Amino acid sequence: MNIDFKESRESLKSRIKIHDLYGSANLDLWMFEKLKIKSGEKILDLGCGDGKQCFGLKNYLNKNFSENNIEITGIDEHEDLIKIAETKNKKTKSNIKFKLASFDKKLLFPDKSFDLVISCFAIYYAENIEKTLTEIKRILKPGGRIFFTGPMPNNKKEFNDVIEEAANDKIPKLIGSSRYSSEIFESVKNIFNNATIEEFKNQLNFKTIEPFIEYAHSTLEKNRKVYDEFLRNKNLKSILNEIQNILKKKIKTYGKLKITKLVGGISANNTID
Numbered sequence: 001m002n003i004d005f006k007e008s009r010e011s012l013k014s015r016i017k018i019h020d021l022y023g024s025a026n027l028d029l030w031m032f033e034k035l036k037i038k039s040g041e042k043i044l045d046l047g048c049g050d051g052k053q054c055f056g057l058k059n060y061l062n063k064n065f066s067e068n069n070i071e072i073t074g075i076d077e078h079e080d081l082i083k084i085a086e087t088k089n090k091k092t093k094s095n096i097k098f099k100l101a102s103f104d105k106k107l108l109f110p111d112k113s114f115d116l117v118i119s120c121f122a123i124y125y126a127e128n129i130e131k132t133l134t135e136i137k138r139i140l141k142p143g144g145r146i147f148f149t150g151p152m153p154n155n156k157k158e159f160n161d162v163i164e165e166a167a168n169d170k171i172p173k174l175i176g177s178s179r180y181s182s183e184i185f186e187s188v189k190n191i192f193n194n195a196t197i198e199e200f201k202n203q204l205n206f207k208t209i210e211p212f213i214e215y216a217h218s219t220l221e222k223n224r225k226v227y228d229e230f231l232r233n234k235n236l237k238s239i240l241n242e243i244q245n246i247l248k249k250k251i252k253t254y255g256k257l258k259i260t261k262l263v264g265g266i267s268a269n270n271t272i273d
Helices: 009-022 027-035 052-064 079-092 129-139 157-167 175-191 209-222 224-231 236-254
Strands: 042-046 071-076 097-100 114-120 140-151 193-206 257-269
Touching: 009 193, 009 209, 027 052, 027 114, 027 140, 027 193, 027 257, 042 052, 052 071, 052 079, 052 114, 071 079, 079 097, 114 129, 129 140, 129 175, 140 175, 157 209, 157 236, 157 257, 175 193, 175 257, 193 209, 209 236, 209 257, 236 257
Parallel strands: 042 071, 042 114, 071 097, 114 140
Antiparallel strands: 140 257, 193 257
16 A cells, blocks of 8 residues: 555644643553563564654653663654654653664564564554564564554544534545554454454543644644545635534533544564464
8 A cells, every 4th residue: 555645743743732631541551551561671663753652651661660671662764753752862861762764664673673562653554564564573572562553443533523514525534544443453463363452542622612623733634635635626714614613513512522532452462373
């Protein structure tokens, strides 16, 4: 699959801020507890971006291990994000290894290098998921684990419903929610052992329309190609006005707005039968 668009840093930062301010649950903490990390393990984060999960995981481990001898490595194909991560790494003396690399290519690590490979909202951008997963399996130690996160099919349904009502049209399938729990999960089951997918729910609650609209803008940026095609022959100004009208009516009726984030945690291992 040719993936010819990726998410901007500004879009990602905007949504992270909204999740922190208005969310009812902590995805990172949920994920870290699911990882079941042991002392001395080596962890690789694929598509680490500016290192958000790497630094969060490092802090979590510092709080939960008296002697933190766990090694974290993050890779990303965007040089600007790796530079941001490296700058923070030096400033915080976190001792995390960051490398400029793409998971669409051969991973430049020896066989059996890692105990755990994670990927947070990134793995569904893989152009050839079977090839990427095979590379992950190669660098995993026997008994090693994987843990991925990504959007489930009904992720942010309330948001999509508002957009569709305003535009009087159906939104095309998005790459993450349409691919993650189907194609990606099926490929994981084919290549690894004991694959499971568990759902995490985080409800964002808004008392005014402004954060909802900010979230809408950041989401439209994330999926710009899809929404550009969706809005191409429509009057965008008219749709935006209608979105605000719909949101105002919902606030008046229900006293708040909500967006329900539904995230799937895919886990599996490299157990040799």
